[in-house]
Amino acid sequence: MAQTALMTTDKLRAVADADEPVQFRQVPHNIEAEQALLGAILVNNEALDRVSGFLEPIHFYDPLHAQIYEITTKLIQSGKQATPVTLKTFFEHAEPIDAHLTVPQYLGRLAASATTIINAHDYGRTVYDLAIRRQLIIIGEDLVNVAFDSPIDQPPETQIQEAEGRLYELAERGKYGQGFMGFGTALTQAVEMANNAYMRDGHLSGISTGLTDLDNRMGGLQSSDLIILAGRPSMGKTALVTNIAYNVARSYRSEKQTDGTDKVLDGAVVGFFSLEMSAEQLATRILSEQSEIASEKIRRGMIDENEFRKLVEVSQEMSRIPLYIDQTGGISIAQLSARARKLKRQRGLGLLIVDYLQLLSGSSKKGSENRVQEITEITTGLKALAKELAVPIIALSQLSRQVEQREDKRPQLSDLRESGSIEQDADVVMFVFREEYYVERLKPSEGDPKFPEWQQKMMAVSGKAEVIIGKQRHGPVGTVQLAFESQFTRFGNLARDQYMPERYE
Secondary structure (H helix, E strand, O other), X not given: OHHHHHHHHHHHHHHHHOOOOOOOOOOOOOHXXXXXXXXXXHHOHHHXXXXXXXXXXXXXXXXXXXXXXXXXXXXXXXXXXXXXXXXXXXHOOOOOOEOOEOHHXXXXXXXXXXXXXXXXXXXXXXXXXXXXXXXXXXXXXXXXHHHHOOOOOOOHHHHHHHHHHHHHHHHHEXXXXXXXOOHHHHHHHHHHHHHHHHHOOOOOOOEOOOOHHHHHHHOOEOOOOEEEEEEOOOOOHHHHHHHHHHHHHHOOEEEEOOOOOXXXXXXOEEEEEEOOOOHHHHHXXXXXXXXXXXXXXXXXXXOOHHHHHHHHHHXXXXXOOOEEEXXXXXXXXXXXXXXXXXXXXXXXXXXXXXXXXXXXXXXXXXXXHHHHHHHHHHHHHHHHHHHHHXXXXXXXXXXXXXXXXXXXXXXXXXXXXXXXXXXXXXXXXXXXXXXXXXXXXXXXXXXXXXXXXXXXXXXXXXXXXEXXXXXXOOOOOEEEEEEXXXXXXXXXXXXHHXXXXXXXX
């Protein structure tokens, strides 16, 4: 290591002592493209409409060009004409470009040399792309400088996260925040969504969960929605969301477009943040569900040769589905957002799952007395991320213990821990409830006179679960009944003749 450092130092000295001057590379820019664009706008102000959606003054390399573009834009947007004559008053006292050329004269030359506005968009795109490349250089230089002289309180992980965030922001700039959309465009998108729902199996506008009755109630998982799935321990929150994740990923189908992008026809690429369970534990659950071999038998190795062969076959099929698991515990909402953006960019994310909400941390390092504010930051961040990535996000959440103190233990919105921000930011709030769990724990002895009554109740609720939709911003609330096979941790559609018309009190 020391030898390498000495060799590098020797090379630097050799360069410094050399007679030839060091050649520095210029940052990428194109003055001619900037001049051609400004000239086209000055000749025909309508040219601004072709670039104003993505081009800003900061994108110009030449400061004078940036100033000309900014003033021109303000004039046109205020309903006035932008010409060399109207701009002259803004630059009469500007420093001359050289001894023989003032800025007002330069404006006249720009307009005189302009030929057509047909290429205005291409000129604008050239200016924009070069500006992005200059930003990449700045990010790279900052990354190198910080890595060389890193503060004590800024570990490498933080530097990586900041660099990823800046790169993603640069990559996605222009995709979001496009300003006002014409109502005709919005109508076209709405009709296209309705057509896709009509053509898709089940007539869903969103992504199918694989659970028919839940899909019918919600219309599928809707883009940009934050969906909270809550329940008490042992109700099956993780089991349900794991089932949904696998169903969605297994249904994924896409086709190549002429521009090289993939058009999703069904299902989605799924990202799963498992903050509590390991990736191996999640895989075991899904393996048990699909192979119909109890997860306990898989973990203990209590399987025969045929079951092992079935496990291998199922695992080979499972390995091909686009389901990606991040098992890092204790990450912050900022870290989660950065990793989700990276997955979206590299794989084409379509559904994001967080298990579970209370294990995330906010940006603040303060104590537990600010936990409510921290949860607010987390839920607000998740909702913003869902809109930014245009994907549904399912976040699991715990319920408070007050559920256990009621006779009817079906959860409600007020049972959400730190419920204010969760309920406010969520588009959908669902609760998982299995009455079987509670009835089973009230089992009397077989000689007890109440045993037949308990047995009747147990038969009525055995193998059944409820998903209670307590809030749905764009649809009805209500209860959806599902089948639950505890040995496989699997939820499924409940046969029509198994629906419970009444509830046992």
